[in-house]
Amino acid sequence: MTAILASFILAILNMLVRPILLLLTLPINILTLGLFTFVVNALMLELTTYFMGYSFSIDGFGTALILAAIMAFANMIINSVLFDNKSRR
Template sequence: MGFWTRIIVNTLLFIAIAGFFSQSGGFYVASIWMAFAASVVLAILNALVKPILFLFSLPITVLTLGLFSIVLNAIMLQLTSYFVGSENFHFASFGMSMLVAVIVSACNAIISSHFVSRR
């Protein structure tokens, strides 16, 4: 999947997940433009910060058989919330950001496999 395709997919996922959790207030996105901005910020953070965090957390990632990567993805989402602005894009708790990280990762894996199988 290309860069802009992944940005659009993440934007749509953020809007859909925020709509799903709108009653509980666990995850909030102010508008589609804030979801787009969060997708761009997340892509930049994943390119620049995540490799460094992954390197530092490699021992615990190996010990947990890769499950610690969910925590790293949640940290990336929390950083995204910080940079976009918590009034526009925020999570009620770290557990909610972990749940959103799992949902986004699973959806991206399914969509990416669909794009690969179509080539």
């Protein structure tokens, strides 16, 4: 139940807060060729931890950054499997 609630809170934060943060950090994101997006994703995970309280915790920002990279990699794999454009030609 905690994981479902945490994913719901993360989805809400990604819909409302993440676009604003990405817009505000656009110059840094351009300078780092998009790698600063991992930092924004880690901030979203930290905010999720803050709103969940003691039932869900991430040890620190470094752990959140590694988790954000793992989530991005998993998202890339899932999107390539589900939405393969080469097979539709």
